[in-house]
Amino acid sequence: MNFDLYKKLHEEGLISDTSLAKVKERHDHPLFSVHWELKTLLYLGVMLLSSGLGILIYKNIDTIGHQVILLMIALLSASCFFYCFKRKKTFDREKVKSPDSFFDYILLLGCLSFVSFLGYLQFQYTVFGDHYGLATLIPMLVLYYVAYQFDHQGILGLAITNMAIYMGVAATPKALLSAGTYDDPSLINVYLLLAIILLAVAFLSERYNFKKHFKFNYLHFGVHIGFISLLSGYFFHYEQPSCVLWLLGVFVLAYLLYLDAVKNKSFYFLLLTILYSYFTISSLVIRGLDSMRDNDNIIFGFLYFTLSSIGLVIFLIRLNKKIKEV
C-alpha cells in the first residue's frame, strides 16, 4: 500500500479526512490475510479425505473391515451435520452469509460422506432393492435441502448434477463434452428436458425472489446443457426436415439468454450466447457452401470466417460499451 499516494489524493481534496485516517490506521497496522491459503487447505482436505475414504471402501469390499469403514463414514457424516446444524443460521429467502469458510467445507464433507454412505449401502446391501431411482432420488433431495437450508452454492451444484444422474445422464459441461453420447436420440431428449427444467427454475428463482443468487448455478448448467443438446439434436437429424425445429430451438434459447444477459449485465452469459450462436450460424454457412459443389467454396469459407470474426469483434466491443453505459 502506497501511503504517500493517499496523502496526495487527500491534499487534492479527493478523499475525506476519515478515509485518510482509515488508510493510515491500516498502513500503521498492516494485516496479512491468509484467507485464500486457509480455503485452499480446506478444499484439499475435504477432497483428499473424501476420495481417500472412497477408495478405501472400494478396496475393502467383502472384507471384515468394510463394516468398520462404513461406520466411520456414517459417523463422519453425522458429526459434520451435527456441527453444522448447531451453528446454522435461520432460513431466509435472501442470501445468507455463511458463518465462515470452515463451516462451508465441513458441510460439504458431511454431504459427500453421506452420498458415499448411501451408495455403499445400496451396493453392498441393496437397501433400495431394484429401485435404482430411489437410490439417486434420496441423495438428490438431501443435497437440495442442504443447499437451500444452509445457502451453499457448491452443494447446489452437486444437487444439480445428482438430478442429472437421477435422470440417467451426466451433467457437468466437461463430462457432457467428453462423454460423446450425442448419437442417442432418447439421451438427447433427456438432456433437453433437464435443460428446460433448469432454465425454468433459474427463471422462477429470480421471478419469485427465492434464493435469487442460485439463479447463476441453474442458468450455468441449463445454458450449456441446453445448447449442447439442441445442437446434438440438430446434427442427429441433419438429413431430416425436423432439424429446422432444433435449429429454431437454438436461436430461441440464444435470444432469450441474450435479453437476460443484457438485462443483468452478465458478460459471461453474453459470451456464451455469442459463441454458441456463432458456432450454429457457421455450421449453417458451411452446410450452404457444401451444397454449392463448386471449387470456389473453400475460398468463400475462408472469406466468411475472416469477415464474420472481424464483424463479431466489432460487435462485441460495441456491446461491451453499451452494457457499461446502461
Add this chain to the structure above:
Amino acid sequence: MIIYDKTNLDNLIIQQQASNALHMNMMDNDELKKVSAAYPVSFYTPNFFIRSGLFILTCITVSFSVGLISLMLSNLVDNWGYILVLGLISYAALEFVVKTNKHYRSGIDDALIWISAGFFLSAFLWPAFSHSTIDDTSYFLSVAGVVCLLGLYYTLRFSDALAAAVCFLAFFAFIAMEWNRIGAFGSATLPFLLIAVSFASWFFARMAGKSAKAIYYLSCLDVVQIISLLTLYLAGNYFVVQNLGNMLFDTNEDSPGSLPFAPFFWIWSVLLPFVYIGWGLKKKDVIMLRAGMLLIAAAVFTFKIYYHVAPIEVTLALGGAAFLAISYTIRRYLKTPKHGFTYEDLNENHMLDKINVESLLITETFSDGPAPAENRFGGGDFGGGGSSSGF
C-alpha cells in the same frame, strides 16, 4: 521502451489503489468516482469474458485470413520469408491497436502478441531446421536463445506477464544446456548451477520489484519470482536430480541413496518448502508462502516415490484429515487477528461477474460422474465423494 502511454499507466495504478481501498472499506464510492475523474485512464480494457471472446475471435480472424492469403499466393508460401512477412504484418497490427485504439489487455492485443511471436519463431526455425549440418544441441540452444530474446522484447514492450514467464524459462533452459555442453564437469555440477541461477533471479526480481523504475513491470517480476522459486526447489529435488543424472550419464539409478551428496538433496527436497512457508510468514511475502504450500505436495510425492509407508488411499485420507485439522487450528488461533495475520478476507472483490467460481470448482471436482448409463434408471452412479464409478 514500453509502448503504453506513461500518464495512463500511472493513472491506472492510482485507480487500482483507490478501488483496492474501496474494497477494503477505507473509502466510499463517491471518492472513487472523484479519483477516477481526476486521474482518467483512456485504455480499452474489457472484462475477463469479453477479453476471452476477443482473444478467440482474433485467433479465428488471423488463421482464416492467413489461410485465404496463402491460398491466393500458393506459389510463395513455401518460404521462410513469407512467414516473416506474416509476422511483421501481425506485429504491425498489434502496434496499431495498442497505439491508436488504446487497447490494453483487451484480448486482441493478447492474441496478436502470441501470434506474431509465433510467426517470428517459425520464420527463424524454418532455415535453422533445414540446415542439416547443425546438431541437436545447437539447434535447441538456438531455439531457446531466440525464444528468450523474443520473450524479453515482448516483456519490455508490452509488460506482459506470460511473455516474461516464457522468457525466463527459455533463459533457464539455455543456461542449463550451455553449461551441460562444457563436458563432464558441467553435467556433474548442473544442479548446483541451476540452484545458483534460480536464487540469483529470484533475488534480482525481488529487488527490482522494490525499485521505482520497475513500477510498470511489477506483474512480470512477480511471475519471475514465482517461477524462480519453483525452479530453485526443483533444481535440488532428489527425484529430479536423479532422473536428470540418469538422462545425462545414461545410467539407471533409482535408489534413495545413490546420488553423490544424497543427504543434501534429501534435506533440500523435504525442508525447502517449509523454509519457504516460514520465510513467507515472517516477511509476509505471499508469493513465498504460496510457493511453499504448493511445493509441500512436491515434497510428499518425492518421498512417496522412494518410500512406501502406507497405501495411497490411507495416505489421502490421513492427509485430508491433517489438512482439515491444520485449518481448524489456524482458524481458532486467528479468531482475533494476531501478529498482523487474519483469516478474514480483506479484499472482497473477487466475484467475477457475479460468478461464484468456488461453487463451480466444487461441482466439477466432486461430481465427476462417468459416462451416463445406457438406459434411463439403468443404475446411474452415485456421484460425489469419490465413490468409485461403475456401481
